[in-house]
Amino acid sequence: MSEHPTDSEHQNEDVPPNHLSIDPRSPHYSEDALIRGVGIRFNGVEKTNVHEYDVDEGWVRLEVPTAKDRRGNPMVVKVNGTVEPFYRSAD
Secondary structure (H helix, E strand, O other), rough: OOOOOOOHHHHHHHHOOOOOOOOOOOOOOOOHEEEEEEEEEEEOEEEEOOEEOOOOEEEEEEEEEEEEOOOOOOOEEEEEEEEEEEEEOOO
């Protein structure tokens, strides 16, 4: 076993979680990942209104900007497709 990390271990450090939510009440909420800045490509198009995503199951929950539920939370729509999370660069 090597004491030095391999290239694949470095790549794993720079991969966002497979399931992430922006809702603090969710068990999939990760403040560290959100502070770092996670971007989502859904079916090859970058989305900015993603509320939650799951890479393994292939879905995102997109916020509907003008609609609220009865508790005042944004309405979300679950859409299936190819999900590609990435960390935004610090630029």
